Amino acid sequence: MHGRTSLVRHDQTCPLFKDIPQDFSAARYHSLIADIQDALDLVPIANTADDNVLMAMRHDTHPVYGIQFHPESILTNHGQQIIQNFVQLMLS
Numbered sequence: 001m002h003g004r005t006s007l008v009r010h011d012q013t014c015p016l017f018k019d020i021p022q023d024f025s026a027a028r029y030h031s032l033i034a035d036i037q038d039a040l041d042l043v044p045i046a047n048t049a050d051d052n053v054l055m056a057m058r059h060d061t062h063p064v065y066g067i068q069f070h071p072e073s074i075l076t077n078h079g080q081q082i083i084q085n086f087v088q089l090m091l092s
Helices: 079-091
Strands: 004-010 023-028 042-048 054-059 065-067
Touching (some): 004 054, 065 079
Antiparallel strands (some): 004 023, 004 042
């Protein structure tokens, strides 16, 4: 998946994706896949639309977020808004 885009679908509940369409294209530069099935305190918030690969998660009770795509890439639609949302979350 190096240098490719995937359609990502988020769950519309996380403020990290505020003002972002539910489906958006995101740049991927990795070949690893995260698996959080056994992590009781991590909540998936976005997956690829076609094959359901985890693309973003949050901690259940702490302001901790993880993403597996590159919002800073020109290949990611709405990437700057995602970064701005993250900054606002960290400042609040």
